[in-house]
Amino acid sequence: MPQNDVVAQLGLDEYKYGFRDEVEYKFKSRKGLDEEIVRQVSEQKGEPEWMLKTRLKALKHALARPWPKWGGDLSGLNFDDIYFYIRPSDGVGRTWDEVPETIKNTFERLGIPDQERRILAGVGAQYESEVVYHSLKEEWEKQGVIFKGMDDGLRDHEDIVREYFGTVVPYRDNLFAAVNTAVWSGGSFVYVPAGVKLDMPLQAYFRINAESMGQFERTLIIVEEGAEVQYIEGCTAPSYARESFHSGVIEIIVKEGARSRYTTIQNWSHNVYNLVTQRATVARDASHEWIDGNLGSKLTMKYPSVYLMGEGARGEILSIAYAGNGQHQDAGGKAIHMAPHTSSRIVSKSISRGSGRSSYRGLLRVDPGAKHARSNVECDALLLDEEARTDTYPYIEVEEADASIGHEATVSKIGDEQLFYLMSRGLSEDEAATMVVRGFIEPIAKELPLEYAVELNRLIELEMEGSVG
Amino acid sequence: MAEPLVKIVDLHAEVAEDGTEILRGVNLEVKEGEIHAIMGPNGSGKSTLAKVISGHPAYEVTEGDVLFRGESILDMEPDDRARAGIFLAFQYPVEIPGVSIANFLRTSLNSHRDEDIDIFDFQDLLISKMEMLGMDPAFAERSVNDGFSGGEKKRNEILQLAMLEPTLAVMDETDSGLDIDALKIVSAGINQVKQEHQNDMSVLLITHYQRMLNYITPDFVHVMLAGRVVRSGGPELALALEEKGYEWAKELSLA
Numbered sequence: 237m238p239q240n241d242v243v244a245q246l247g248l249d250e251y252k253y254g255f256r257d258e259v260e261y262k263f264k265s266r267k268g269l270d271e272e273i274v275r276q277v278s279e280q281k282g283e284p285e286w287m288l289k290t291r292l293k294a295l296k297h298a299l300a301r302p303w304p305k306w307g308g309d310l311s312g313l314n315f316d317d318i319y320f321y322i323r324p325s326d327g328v329g330r331t332w333d334e335v336p337e338t339i340k341n342t343f344e345r346l347g348i349p350d351q352e353r354r355i356l357a358g359v360g361a362q363y364e365s366e367v368v369y370h371s372l373k374e375e376w377e378k379q380g381v382i383f384k385g386m387d388d389g390l391r392d393h394e395d396i397v398r399e400y401f402g403t404v405v406p407y408r409d410n411l412f413a414a415v416n417t418a419v420w421s422g423g424s425f426v427y428v429p430a431g432v433k434l435d436m437p438l439q440a441y442f443r444i445n446a447e448s449m450g451q452f453e454r455t456l457i458i459v460e461e462g463a464e465v466q467y468i469e470g471c472t473a474p475s476y477a478r479e480s481f482h483s484g485v486i487e488i489i490v491k492e493g494a495r496s497r498y499t500t501i502q503n504w505s506h507n508v509y510n511l512v513t514q515r516a517t518v519a520r521d522a523s524h525e526w527i528d529g530n531l532g533s534k535l536t537m538k539y540p541s542v543y544l545m546g547e548g549a550r551g552e553i554l555s556i557a558y559a560g561n562g563q564h565q566d567a568g569g570k571a572i573h574m575a576p577h578t579s580s581r582i583v584s585k586s587i588s589r590g591s592g593r594s595s596y597r598g599l600l601r602v603d604p605g606a607k608h609a610r611s612n613v614e615c616d617a618l619l620l621d622e623e624a625r626t627d628t629y630p631y632i633e634v635e636e637a638d639a640s641i642g643h644e645a646t647v648s649k650i651g652d653e654q655l656f657y658l659m660s661r662g663l664s665e666d667e668a669a670t671m672v673v674r675g676f677i678e679p680i681a682k683e684l685p686l687e688y689a690v691e692l693n694r695l696i697e698l699e700m701e702g703s704v705g
Numbered sequence: 706m707a708e709p710l711v712k713i714v715d716l717h718a719e720v721a722e723d724g725t726e727i728l729r730g731v732n733l734e735v736k737e738g739e740i741h742a743i744m745g746p747n748g749s750g751k752s753t754l755a756k757v758i759s760g761h762p763a764y765e766v767t768e769g770d771v772l773f774r775g776e777s778i779l780d781m782e783p784d785d786r787a788r789a790g791i792f793l794a795f796q797y798p799v800e801i802p803g804v805s806i807a808n809f810l811r812t813s814l815n816s817h818r819d820e821d822i823d824i825f826d827f828q829d830l831l832i833s834k835m836e837m838l839g840m841d842p843a844f845a846e847r848s849v850n851d852g853f854s855g856g857e858k859k860r861n862e863i864l865q866l867a868m869l870e871p872t873l874a875v876m877d878e879t880d881s882g883l884d885i886d887a888l889k890i891v892s893a894g895i896n897q898v899k900q901e902h903q904n905d906m907s908v909l910l911i912t913h914y915q916r917m918l919n920y921i922t923p924d925f926v927h928v929m930l931a932g933r934v935v936r937s938g939g940p941e942l943a944l945a946l947e948e949k950g951y952e953w954a955k956e957l958s959l960a
């Protein structure tokens with residue numbers, strides 16, 4: 237098959253969300269990470285003293301901690317070149333009219349207000365370091381659901397935040413969790429009271445606009461007994477020559493008999509380091525699902541985890557990664573079985589092209605006492621050409637003899653026979669390749685709400701143009 | 706009729722990767738509306754010929770030409786050939802996991818049209834063609850060839866033929882792997898599509914056995930041996946082959 241000029245076709249120009257805005261910021265820290273910056277962030281927010289103390293402890297830990305040697309190449313990420321805090325506006329709008337014009341236009345271009353009207357229960361929008369918009373439909377508010385920016389959550393519900401903050405992802409967990417804890421800003425605070433079942437998703441949208449920006453949102457979701465919630469997160473950024481840095485922490489507490497699902501469609505521009513810690517604790521007979529789509533970024537390191545702490549708890553991690561030229565997607569999942577009769581399922585699908593590289597990194601652990609645990613791990617990699625690379629690093633630690641564990645890994649190359657078959661039916665080479673890729677991710681795409689499945693397919697189509705080598 | 710629909714002239718083709726020659730001078734003419742059968746032992750190059758006609762990138766034509774309506778198609782990509790009206794029913798249909806037959810067929814059909822077909826018209830069309838081939842409409846939701854039985858794969862190829870309505874249908878061992886009832890249905894399906902199009906459709910039928918030719922009567926029968934057409938005749942040639950075997954044809958070709 238002819239070698240197309242994929243670099244030209246898929247250069248930065250192609251990234252659809254790569255536009256940038258000229259915005260007057262209310263406050264912009266100097267570059268770098270140190271105590272002065274952390275104190276500035278805290279002061280800007282006027283937050284309680286205990287939070288400042290937590291930040292400073294985390295900072296100390298972050299600065300002392302060695303950088304990870306595994307995963308991706310972090311040598312291009314230098315904290316001294318990053319703005320750790322940028323405040324774009326004052327306060328959080330409850331209607332789009334309260335959001336500054338330029339920023340509102342950005343979200344209009346991203347289609348957020350339109351989706352909000354049609355399919356969502358609530359929307360949060362973060363621009364740089366701060367949440368600029370937040371709303372929740374009245375019917376849910378009446379039932380006691382809380383959906384706010386994390387800063388407002390801390391101000392209005394300090395007792396709840398204090399009880400849970402850092403309990404699921406302690407700052408000691410990893411370097412980036414420590415950095416996030418030190419300088420966190422924005423993110424969502426979600427509280428779903430016992431028995432309340434949201435039948436429409438909540439969505440948060442994260443936008444980085446400034447060059448060399450670091451975004452450190454902090455999300456805390458508490459799903460009380462028997463409650464149900466679905467949360468969706470989308471992310472984009474303009475394309476700059478210099479690297480930006482996104483490092484969120486997401487903590488989710490799923491209580492007895494509750495159900496939650498967290499979906500991410502990450503489509504950062506190809507200059508963003510995306511290093512995220514997401515973890516859920518799952519109580520007795522409760523379930524949590526992570527659905528994770530990683531399309532953009534320069535490097536993503538992200539391993540959504542479920543801690544199955546109560547008997548009969550269930551966890552699922554479904555992920556799709558697309559690594560195009562110059563991208564590295566190091567993704568996977570962790571399932572920790574800590575109680576009897578817990579079950580987990582990890583399905584990871586990756587697509588790599590050109591100099592793109594995707595790795596599956598997963599941990600499956602069955603602790604002593606977690607009798608009759610069941611787990612199934614499936615990772616499938618699809619390579620689009622001879623150059624593309626994929627690796628798997630599955631770690632399995634099982635301390636109970638009666639655990640039932642399945643693990644399956646496949647690597648396939650998009651076949652000349654498949655392409656020829658489809659082309660002999662009239663599809664162009666790009667259409668044929670796109671169809672094979674769509675089919676490959678279908679088992680995960682079908683788990684997404686229709687609007688997002690369509691969007692995912694469209695993004696893949698865009699990435700696939702001129703992709704067959 | 707003046708110009709044949711397909712004219713294959715002294716066609717030589719080799720495996721692109723290692724230069725192994727497989728087709729060593731094939732000559733063949735198919736006029737509009739004709740049905741030709743190609744027979745020949747395993748490895749004689751029948752599938753290779755079919756794939757070269759459709760433009761498979763694994764083969765390189767080193768000499769000769771394939772003319773379609775008087776013009777060489779050798780520089781055309783497989784999808785351009787498909788849109789020009791050439792269809793290949795595969796001997797070994799390829800699996801496309803996660804892509805439904807309905808989605809695949811709609812995309813294929815649209816690629817042949819200037820304007821996309823209306824989704825409801827498509828549904829009607831698909832269901833009518835599936836009925837003709839004795840297929841359960843639920844089958845359209847299954848992934849293309851994924852986990853299909855041999856017979857199901859072949860039937861799916863005929864469904865594509867019926868949907869795409871080509872000018873030239875190359876059928877590579879569509880009869881193999883079919884049970885007796887399926888053979889009847891599939892043959893009847895091919896006949897019906899053919900009858901609907903009369904002179905607008907020609908068929909090149911690759912087969913090992915007379916039994917399919919009992920249902921679909923060819924105008925001509927050709928025997929391929931070691932990359933060449935060594936003998937051509939009427940339907941009686943197939944019967945003679947069945948009786949006397951390829952050794953006989955081999956001797957004839959040497960004589």
Ligand SMILES: Nc1ncnc2c1ncn2[C@@H]1O[C@H](COP(=O)(O)OP(=O)(O)OP(=O)(O)O)[C@@H](O)[C@H]1O
Binds near residue numbers: 746796
């Ligand atoms: N891509 C390829 N690479 C190497 N050898 C090939 C390739 N394609 C075909 N051949 C060889 O060319 C010869 C002809 O193969 P072909 O499939 O055309 O035969 P056929 O007549 O269709 O046989 P059958 O009746 O068994 O289907 C065989 O020896 C086969 O191994």
Ligand SMILES: [Mg+2]
Binds near residue numbers: 751752796878
């Ligand atoms: Mg063959």
